[in-house]
Amino acid sequence: MSRPQIKITLIDRKGPHGCHRGHKIGDSYDFDTERGQLCPMAMHVAFPYVDILRYGGTIPGNEPGTAMFCCPDVDTINVFRIEVVQPEQDKN
Known part of the structure; x- marks a missing residue:
């Protein structure tokens, strides 16, 4: 059994300043490659x-296969969503 793909997406910002790393709402990252x-x-x-x-x-308080978390930078407080990406079903 292979490990599922994990996607991390910036979904909101609560702090008074933009991200010091330059992340913007909507940015997504593949956990394994990015x-x-x-x-x-x-x-x-x-x-x-x-x-x-990843391990089940x-x-x-979160939907199955998801987690929400905030970055620890009090000036930024970016809110991220982690989700398990389900593999595409073979349509044949």
């Missing part, structure tokens, strides 16, 4: 959620 593009502070917070979702766990 995680180096994500702010290290946000990645530090995201990793435990990714690990839980759920986050209380």
Whole structure:
């Protein structure tokens, strides 16, 4: 069994300043191939959620296969959504 794909998307910003790393609402990252593009502070917070979702766990208060988290920068407070990407079903 292979590990599912994980997508991390910036969905909102609550802080008074823009992201110091330049992330904007709507930016998405594939955890396995693009995680180096994500702010290290946000990645530090995201990793435990990714690990839980990737191996079949759920986050209380979130839909199955998803997690929401904020970056720890109080000036920015970017809100991210992590989701397990379901593989496309073979249509043959």
